[in-house]
Each structure stands twice: as structure tokens, then as C-alpha cells.
Amino acid sequence: MLLFKYIPPIGVVTKMGMEVLGIYLGLLLLWSTVDVIWPSFLGLILLGFSGYSTVPQLITTGFGNVTNIYIMLIFMFAYFVTKSGVSNILVNSIISLKFARSRPWVISFLFLFAAYFVGALVSMTPACVIVWTIFTKFAAEIGYKKSDAYTSYMIVGIALSGLMGFVVFPFRLPSTLIIGMAEQAGYTVPFLSYVIIAFCIGFGTVILYLLLGRFVFRPNVENLKKEYSFGELNGMTRYQKQIMFLVVLLIALLIVQSTMGTTFIGSILTQLGTTGIVLVILMIMAFLKRSDGSPFADLVDAARNGVSWSVYFMLTICLQIATALSDSELGIGALISSFLEPILGTGNGGKIAFILLMTFLTILFTNFMGNNPVAIIFYSIAITYCGKSNVPTALMVSVIGICANASIVFPSANPIAAIMHGMKDWVNAKDIYKYSVPLSIAVWVSASVFCLLLGGKLF
Template sequence: LVQVFFLLIIINCLIENNLTEYCGRFFLTRKICTGRPWAFTFFIMLGCMLMGAFMGGFTPVFLFWPILYDIFQTVGMKPYEKYPTIMMILVIIATLLGFPIPPFMGNGLALISNYKTVTSNMGQEIIINDAGYLAVGLTHAIICIVLIILFCKFVLRPDTSRLKSITPELLDRNPLPPMTFRQKLIGLSFAVFICILLIPSVAPSTTLGAYIKTNTYGISLGYTFLLCAIRIDKKPLLNFAQTMRRFSWGTYFLIGSAILLGNALTSDVTGISPFLNTILMPIFEKVPTSLFAIIIMLFTVALTNVCNSFVIGILLQPVIAAFCLATGTNSMPIVAMMILFVLSSAAITPAASPFAALMFGNKEWIKSGDAYKYSSMFVVIELVVVLLCSLPLATFLLS
């Protein structure tokens, strides 16, 4: 929770200094998008995924939706037309794909930490490799984005002819001023900070890796202190008082309660884990590991869209741990992929996630029937990618 607290402060610093605006504008104004509607779609989705991963879950939605409203009105596209409807939904889908990727913040961190506790209680502590998890998450998201766009272009085939008039000048008609040295320094230091957090996963046996692993909280605190201490034009890079005024207390307490809830749900005292193991282990007893992984992913996508995705992730972890412990299988690839998938596929119903609720709540541009129809199609594509590409990749990188 200490690490999450300072990471949320750092993300607020990025927002305060308008770095999210520059990131969004970067993805919008690529010259390759000129006259190419599907290249434009790809860069919007890529921007949503990366910003959802590293700049806060809802940031890309609130940034890109208003921009898209303006673009559609400019080219003469109206609400409920096929392409605008699909594009609004794709913003949510791409953001969800990015949301669980960082292993050092958010619900991804909460589920990774919870699995460490679950396996520790079973007598064999397993720590998911952060760098491997991050690589699998990014690869999975990019493959999903590419395949979803190909599906939209060649199967759904919405009319995109009016978007061929889009030019970089149209997208950049309210240009941002050049980035200041202050903004560049904050952005560069944030990238270095993320790389430092990944060193223990890349080089765990080195002295530096071991030191960072035992001092992760201190590094987050130290980076925040440096941002407050370094002054440019007599102003700190991070104005602590101003940043704390917009601190996401709701997000912080949600993550904190999620971690505590995970500990409670997986504790033997509550009886939930023993109950699930008693019911499910006889079913899985003679099932091959590959088939078990497929069944878990099917359970994941079915349950996460009717219940809270985080809770489903917590409840499936003891089942995975018990099966893999009994069969001597490495559980890391299966549980890592389950964490990524349970959080990224929660889009089919309003109850699945706050992102899905936001999508279904956008009645001005998205009909409920279209939200159910298209989100179901896109989640099925995600499932296919998980089974054919991402799970084998996780097995290779995390074994």
C-alpha cells in the first residue's frame, strides 16, 4: 500500500504537468494515419492501452472520447453509426487491455501480491516475475489490438470513407506548445523509475537487484522526494500540496480494501479456499495441465463478466495453486495469464468492471444492444489470443 500511495502521487504529477495531453496528442497526430482510418484506429487503441497501463485507468477514456466526439462531428459522423459506436467501445477495450499490465500498481499488483500470500500459506511461496509478466501483458495486448482491428475491418466492415479526409492538421488544430525542459525531465525520470522497478525481475541474482527488491517502497518514496526537491524556475517538479488536492483517494482505498479482501477470502479461516478445492479438485484430478489451463481461462471469462473481476481473480488463485502443487506443475504462467485476462476481459456486462459501466452509461453514442454485441465479439477474440498465443508465451517466459 505504501508503494501504491506514492505511485498514485507520481501519476498525478504526470497529469498536473499535462504529460497525458502530450501522450494523447502523440498517438493522434502520426502522419501514417492520414487517409488511413484503420491506422488511425490502431494508434488510438495503442495510446489507450499504454496510457491505461502507466497513467491511470480512466485517463485515456476521458481524454480520447471527447476528441473522438469532435472528430466525428467534423467529418459528419453521427451517434449510433457503426464506426463511431465501435470506436467508442474499442477505447474501453484497449484501456482494459492495458489496465492489468503494470505489476507494480493497481489491481494487477493486488492480485500478484495475493498469490504470493496464497502459495505461502500452502508452504511453497511463488513470486511472479515482474518483467516476464509485463512482457506477456504488453505482447498480449498488442496482438489483441491488431486482431480486433482486422476483425472490424474485414468482418464488421463499418463505413470509414469519411475518415479518409482526416489530416494531421485537422487532428492538431489546437496545437499544444512545445514540451518544456521541466516536462521532459519529469517524463524521462518516470521512464527511468519504471525501469529501476523492473531490475529485480531482470537481474534477481545481482547485488543491485537484491537491494532494489528489498527497498521498493523506499525507491518510490525517494523518487517522490526528488520530484519535490528538484526545482526548475523556482518551482518544484512535484508540487506536493497541489498534487494531493486531486489525489485519487477512492482508487487508493479500493486497492487497499482489495488487498485486505484477498487475504480474507483466501484465508483458511473463512473456508472459501478449502470449499473450492474440495469441490473442484476431484474434477481436475486427472486433467492434463494444458486442459486445466484452458478450463481456467473459460471459467475466468464467464465469471468475470457476471461478477466483480477482482474477486473472481482472488477466488481462482487457490484452485490454480492447489492443482499445480498437487501435480508438480509451475503455476506461474497460468496464474499470470489468469490475472491479465480476468481484469482485461471484464467488458460484456455493466457489472463486470467500472470501465464496462462507463461504456454502458454512454447512452449518447452507444446503444446497450451494440455494447453487448460488440464487446462480446472482442472478448471472444481476446480468449482466442489467450489460448493460442499468450498462454504459450507465458509458459515460455515464466517457466
């Protein structure tokens, strides 16, 4: 981290470029093995002393960046959705459908879809934890036990379904991080186009995994033909209906802002921006009172308990270092391009190879390192090479953000993976690797196929 500036420059990389690269690699190591917050502060200070910028400038642009504020507000909004209990009701409603009874692979699909659906509407953590809880209760009731092939298969599948659902909208990490960087660089990622490609990749992966289970892994599913009752489902309270309405409203406003910017309402939403839209929703929630006179939403509570401050602090340096890495004067982008040129070639062959390679490497490295750093690394490469390979930059930014969240193999890759590895009563590490590695390949196949088939039409 500190000694890189003393290493002779590699190729076209400048001395300052070597120093910035050293800071970046040091941050990746510390983020993956030690902590998030203090290494981020250290990286900001070191970058300020590198000559690239100054510490006061980095603090101003880091903490005041609109992307950071947007992510903080989204965390606060998601906190109210989770706290209200809406996600529990949604999951129980999905997996208790009568047409699925005694049909093993329909039941399996509904569990995976439940995790995907709640991950999309709320967050990946409640999606996975809630569906895991309901599934293990269900599995025990019908006679499954620890390390049975079917339970291990489903626990891994639920994890990735929640992760894929989480990134179906572009205001979720790591997608929102690199989309923000792309927009700062002058590119536009259409909201609806992102949602379509993210849905196709995520849902395509779920279907591929079910096919792998049905025809390749072939776990024993006879127990699923037994009768099981989920009990009576309680309807939503008035408060929960109001929260659900706000979730739908937020998504609708973001779609209108992205696709109907020339209309009267669209122009107002464009002036607000995505951050302003969330801010208005939270303002309304804070203004309203519940029927008993209590606050509809306590923003202080949400800021205290809903915001992942470690992520926020990491973003203060992430945006700065990514900008530095892509600075043409430092030569890092040119070096990456020179390495990729012989591999990827040019023309259509280069385009296909570029998409296959970028999706594969993103999925590979995100299983060893944090999602956000991996997204930043391959975002930097995409910005450099998309034009040469005739791939829309907005498409590649979207797909990188989606693939960077497919981290389920090792416990260090993602909090969801860590929780899954800790479920010792139901699954062991050997079985997690048995199912998660092929599932990661399924993500790669799905991402590559839909990128090639739909990318040119959507972006």
C-alpha cells in the same frame, strides 16, 4: 453474510470456513451493489469476530501492509503524470502520424494504440477519456454521428485498449493485489516475464479486434478516407519532459530490480523493494523545485486528489480475507479442488483445460463484479490447483490479473464501462453489447493462446 455460519458445513469446509466464506460472499455483494468503504470496514470487524483473527491484528496487518502502501504511492505518482498533461501530448503525437492519412484501418489501429500506450504509461481512465474525446471530435469532423457502426465499434475498442494497456505493468490493480498475495505466500512473479505476457495478451487482443472489425463487423469506413488536420502539435514543456523522464526511470528501476538482483545496483534496489523505489522517486520529486520556485510535486495534493481511497480501504480487508480463504485449515481450498478435479482431470489435458477454464471464468465474472474481487476469487483457485495441473503459479497469477481487468460489458463491471455506457450522444447499450461480448471472447482467445505458447518459457 451473518447467517452462513449457521449453514451446515459443505464437504470438508469447517464451521469457521463457512463463516469466512459467508463474510466474503457478503462483501462481494455489497461491493458490487452498494459501496466499497463501509462494507470493507464491516467485513474487517466481522472477520475479527469470527475467531480467525482479532480486529486489532487485522487493522495492523491491513492498514500497514506493504502492498497497500505501494498502491497508495503509485496512485500519487500517476496523479502527477496525469496532471502534467503528458498524456494529452502523447495521444496527439501518435494519431497525427502522416502515414496513416486516408488508410482507415491504420487510423483505427493508431487510436486503439494511443489508448493502450497512455493506459500503460499513465492510467486507464485518462487513456480512455482523452482518446474518446479526440476520437469523437475526429468522427464528427469527418461526418460520423451517434450509433454509426464504426463509432460504436471504436468507442468499445478504445475502452478495452486502455484497460489492457493499464495492466501491462504489474504495479497496477488488480494485478498488483494478487501478485502481492502470491509473494506473501512464497511465490515470485518476475517483472519482465509479467510485462511480456501482459503485452502479448493485450496487444494480441487489439489485433484480433481489428481483424474482427475488418472481416466480420465490416463497419462503413469510407469517411476515414477524408482529409483531416489535427493542427499544430506543441512540444513538451521542461516540466513535462522531467515528468516523462521520471516515468521512464521508474519503469527502468523496476526492471533492473526484477532482472538484475545480483548486480550492485540491483542489490540496492532489491533492498529498497518496489515500494521503496516509488518512495525514493516521490521523495526526489518533493525535494525539487520548479524554475519559478514552486514545488515540483505537492505530495499532500497528490494524497488528497490522486489516491483512490475507496480502493485503499477495500484492500485492507481484501488481503486478509484472501489469506483466510486459502488457509488449508478452513477447508475451502480443498472443496474447490474437489469440484475442479472431475472437470480438469490431470496431465496435459488437465493443464490445457485449467488454463482455458480459468481465463474464461475470470473474464466472464469480471464483467458482472468488480475487478479486484474477481481476481481474488480465481487467485485462490489458482493457488490451490496450479501445482496439480502443472501450470506455473506465477504464470496463472499474472494471467488472472490481466484478464480480471477486461471488464467492459456491463456498467457495474468497471468505471470505464460505466463512463462508456453514459456516452449516450455517441453509443447505445445495444451496440456496446454487440461489440463488447465478441471483444471479451477475443481477450479469452489471446490469453489462452499466449499462456499456452509462452507460459512455460517465461515463468
